[in-house]
Amino acid sequence: MIHSLFLVNASGDIFLEKHWKSVVSRSVCDYFFEALERATEPENVPPVISTPHHYLINVLRHRIYFVAVIQSEVPPLFVIEFLHRVVDTFQDYFGVCTEAAIKDNVVVVYELLEEMLDNGFPLATESNILKELIKPPTILRTVVNTITGSTNVGEQLPTGQLSVVPWRRTGVKYTNNEAYFDVIEEIDAIIDKSGSTITAEIQGVIDACVKLTGMPDLTLSFMNPRLLDDVSFHPCVRFKRWEAERILSFIPPDGNFRLLSYHVSSQNLVAIPVYVKHNISFREGSSQGRFELTLGPKQTMGKAVESVLVSSQLPRGVLNANLNPSQGTYTFDPVTKLLSWDVGKINPQKLPSLKGSMSLQAGASKPDENPTINIQLKIQQLAISGLKVNRLDMYGEKYKPFKGIKYMTKAGKFQVRT
Numbered sequence: 177m178i179h180s181l182f183l184v185n186a187s188g189d190i191f192l193e194k195h196w197k198s199v200v201s202r203s204v205c206d207y208f209f210e211a212l213e214r215a216t217e218p219e220n221v222p223p224v225i226s227t228p229h230h231y232l233i234n235v236l237r238h239r240i241y242f243v244a245v246i247q248s249e250v251p252p253l254f255v256i257e258f259l260h261r262v263v264d265t266f267q268d269y270f271g272v273c274t275e276a277a278i279k280d281n282v283v284v285v286y287e288l289l290e291e292m293l294d295n296g297f298p299l300a301t302e303s304n305i306l307k308e309l310i311k312p313p314t315i316l317r318t319v320v321n322t323i324t325g326s327t328n329v330g331e332q333l334p335t336g337q338l339s340v341v342p343w344r345r346t347g348v349k350y351t352n353n354e355a356y357f358d359v360i361e362e363i364d365a366i367i368d369k370s371g372s373t374i375t376a377e378i379q380g381v382i383d384a385c386v387k388l389t390g391m392p393d394l395t396l397s398f399m400n401p402r403l404l405d406d407v408s409f410h411p412c413v414r415f416k417r418w419e420a421e422r423i424l425s426f427i428p429p430d431g432n433f434r435l436l437s438y439h440v441s442s443q444n445l446v447a448i449p450v451y452v453k454h455n456i457s458f459r460e461g462s463s464q465g466r467f468e469l470t471l472g473p474k475q476t477m478g479k480a481v482e483s484v485l486v487s488s489q490l491p492r493g494v495l496n497a498n499l500n501p502s503q504g505t506y507t508f509d510p511v512t513k514l515l516s517w518d519v520g521k522i523n524p525q526k527l528p529s530l531k532g533s534m535s536l537q538a539g540a541s542k543p544d545e546n547p548t549i550n551i552q553l554k555i556q557q558l559a560i561s562g563l564k565v566n567r568l569d570m571y572g573e574k575y576k577p578f579k580g581i582k583y584m585t586k587a588g589k590f591q592v593r594t
Contacts, residue, residue, distance in 0.1 A: 177246070177250060177293075177295075177296035177297045177298075178196065178244050178245070178246060178255060178258070178293060178296045178297075179195070179196060179197050179198075179200055179230070179244075179245045179246060179247050179296060180193065180194065180195045180196065180197075180199075180200040180204075180244070180245040181193065181194045181242065181243070181244055181245070181262075181289065182202070182205055182242075182243040182245070183240055183241070183242060183243075183275075183278065184205070184208070184240065184241040184243060185239070185240060185241075185275050186218070186239045186240075188209060188212065190202055190205060191275055191278075191279065192278060192279075192282070192285070194286065194289045196293055196295060196296045197295070197296055200230070200245050204227065204230055204232070204245055205232070205243060207225050207227045207232060208221070208225060208232050208234065208241070208243055211225050212241075218236060218239075219236055221234065221236070221241070223235065223252065223256060224252050229247070230245050230246060230247055231245075231246040231247075231249070231252075232244070232245060232246075233246060233252055233255045233256060233259070234259075235256055235259045235260060235263070237260070237263040237273065238263070238272070238273045238274060240273070240274075240275060240278075242259045242262060242263065244258075244259060258292075258293075258298050258301070261292070261298075261301045262288075262289070262292065264303075265288060265292065265301070265303060265306060266278065266285070266288075268303050268432070269281070269284065269288070269312050269313065270313070281313050284310060284312075284313050287310045288306060288310060291306060291309050291310060292306070302342070302343040302429055302433075303429070303431065303432070303433070304343070304344070304345055304429050304430045304431050305342065305343065305345070308345060341391070341412075341427050343410075343411060343412055343429040343433075344391070344412075344427060344428070344429050344430055345430050346391075348388070348389060348390065348430050349389050349390075350387050350388065350389050352387070352578070353387065353388045353389055353575055353576075353577040353578065354385075354386075354387055354388075354577055354578040354579070354580070355384070355385075355386045355387070355388060355394070355428075355568065355570075355577050355578070355579050355580075356384070356385045356386075356579075356580045356581075356582070357382055357383070357384050357396070357435070357565065357568070357580070357581050357582070358382070358383045358384075358385075358582045358583075358584065359380065359381075359382050359559050359563060359565070359581065359582070359583045359584070360380065360381050360382075360383065360583075360584050360585075360586070361378050361379070361380040361559050361560050361561055361563075361583075361584070361585045361586075362378065362379045362380070362585075362586055362587070362588040363376065363377075363378050363446065363448075363449065363560055363585065363586075363587055363588060363590060364376070364377050364378075364379070364588040364589045364590065365377075365446070365448060365589075365590050365591070366591050366593065367448065367452070367591070367592045367593065368593050369454075369546075369593050369594055371451060371452075373446075373448060374593075376446040376448065377439065377440060377441040377446060378439070378440040378441075378445075378446055378560060378561050379437070379438075379439055379588065380437065380438045380439070380440065380559070380561065380563065381434055381436070381437045381438075382434070382435045382436050382437075383432070383433075383434050383435070384428060384432070384433055384434070384435045385431065385432050386428040386429070386430065386431070386433075387430070387431065388428070388430075388570075388573070388577055389573065389575065390572070390573045391427060391572060391573070392427070392428070392570050392571070392572055392573045392577075393425070393426075393427055393570070393571040393572040394424075394425070394426055394427070394428055394568060394569070394570055394571075395423055395424065395425045395568070395569045395571070396423070396424040396426075396435075396565065396567075396568050397422075397423045397424070397565075397566040397567055398422070398563065398564065398565055398566055399564040399565070399566045400562060400563065400564060401422035401423075402422070403438075403440060403445065403561055403562065403563050404422075404436075404438045404563070405440075406438060406439040406440075406441070407436055407437070407438045407439075408436060408437045408438070409435070409436050410426070410429075410433060410434060410435050410436065412426040412427055412428060412429060412433075412435075413425070413426045413435070413436065414426060424436070440561045445561060445562070446560070446561070447475035447560050447561075447562075448474055448475060449473065449474060449475060449476050449481060449553065449555060449560060449585065449587075450471055450472065450473060450474055450476075450481060450484075450522070450551065450553060451471075451472050451474045452469065452470070452471055452472075452549060452551070452592045453468075453469070453470040453472075454468065454469050454470075454549065454592070454594050455467075455468040456468070456469075456546050456547065456594045458491075458534075458536065458542045458543055459542070460541075460542045462536070463535060463536045463537070463538050463540075464533050464534070464535065464536065465494065465533065465534035465535075465536055466533060466534075467497065467499060467530070467531065467532055467533065467534055468529070468530075468531045469486070469517075469529065469530045469531070469549070470527050470528070470529040470530075471484065471486070471519060471522060471527060471528050471529075471551075472522065472524070472527045473522050473524055475560075476555055476558065477558055479555050479556065479557055479558040480521055480522070480555070480556070481521070481522040481553050481554075481555055482520070482521045482522075482553070482554050482555070482556065483520070483521075483552070483553060483554040484519035484520060484521070484522060484528075484551065484552070484553045485516065485517070485518055485519065485551070485552040485553075486516070486517040486519060486530075486549060486550070486551055486552075487514060487515065487516045487517070487549075487550045487552075488514075488515045488547045488548065488549045488550065489512075489513060489514055489515075489547055489548070490508075490513045490514075490515055490534065490547050491513070491543035491547065492513060492543075493536045493537050493540040493541075493543060494513055494534050494535070494536055495510065495535045495536060495537055496508065496510060496534070496535045497515060497532065497533075497534045497535075498532050498533050498534075498535070499530050499531065499532030499533075500530070500531055500532050501517060501519075501528070501529070501530045502526070502527075502528050502529045502530070503519065503520065503523075503526075503528045504517060504518045504519040504520050504528065505517075505518050506518070506530060517530050546593075546594040547594060548591050548592065548593050548594065549591070549592040549593075549594060550589075550590065550591055550592075551587055551590045551591075551592065552586070552587050552590070553586065553587045553590070554584065554585070554586045554587075555584070555585040555586075556583075556584055557582070557583050557584075558583055558584070558585050559583045559584075559585060560585040565581045568581075
């Protein structure tokens with residue numbers, strides 16, 4: 177299965193390695209570095225790289241490449257899913273998954289990797305089971321371990337490992353019983369210069385934070401479950417019940433976990449939350465260019481569009497940009513030619529605009545193509561696909577839990593062509 181794991185930072189240095197079977201030389205990563213050099217963007221490195229004796233399977237998270245070395249053929253998605261689990265576990269333990277955090281907690285990192293993979297095969301990947309095996313690092317625990325020479329490894333086998341529900345600890349007790357669910361959708365879209373949608377799709381997840389006493393059995397139903405056709409579930413979900421009734425039935429893990437992730441790619445189901453009016457023009461032989469941009473909300477069901485950030489990579493011939501924003505602030509970097517406009521919240525009564533002129537190099541020819549505009553945004557209390565939770569019921573326990581559902585839409589790769 178997985179033979180070795182290498183962690184590579186943004187500057188291309190291997191800063192951590194772990195081997196489960198025999199030691200694989202670092203030189204195997206040369207094939208990965210060649211692919212990295214050929215890639216135009218950091219995320220464009222092929223996820224699976226074939227070498228004469230190995231396969232290299234990698235994911236990029238938080239500007240760190242997690243590169244797994246495989247010696248025999250395995251389903252690549254299986255390995256990719258495991259690598260994502262490793263990142264999520266590090267984030268859960270250390271708060272962030274950065275090179276500095278991993279180096280600061282290197283002993284815990286090796287302990288976690290040793291438990292998560294047994295002789296190359298995934299073993300314990302659930303966060304709450306791992307926390308029973310290996311205690312999360314705290315300042316006090318680190319000081320005590322340094323003085324006494326002890327480790328974060330627990331004394332007893334996790335109770336969940338011995339039950340038929342391996343993702344949940346037994347004997348969980350809370351004074352406040354609560355279950356919160358976050359429906360988060362990320363919209364990727366390309367809009368052409370006339371405002372028509374070329375491509376649009378939604379990546380959605382339902383993240384849960386469940387703190388309930390005992391062994392509760394939950395069911396979650398939706399107003400419109402037919403929207404969810406391309407779905408990936410947490411192992412706790414009973415798949416047959418979903419197939420038959422379109423109801424999520426599960427005994428939840430304790431604490432934070434991702435209940436499901438889904439993908440909506442049908443064009444008619446993807447609403448575009450904002451529209452852009454633009455006029456970016458360059459005249460042949462002139463050292464001036466015109467830049468006009470106006471943003472407005474569209475199909476947001478009356479919800480406010482917040483945290484809007486507009487960026488555009490202007491042509492190399494542009495020396496400077498003298499613009500006037502109606503709200504927010506803008507910056508232009510004359511070296512990288514990147515224009516950024518921090519808009520903030522869109523007011524439908526007074527639409528934000530950015531207008532002005534651009535200075536071009538004298539004698540420079542007119543740019544071959546107009547720049548593209550990238551937009552980041554957030555909309556609270558709205559799932560842009562229209563997905564709505566109907567109700568959450570609990571069986572198997574007597575108490576009444578506190579329940580909450582929150583929706584959020586944000587932009588992924590949202591691009592407008594001019």
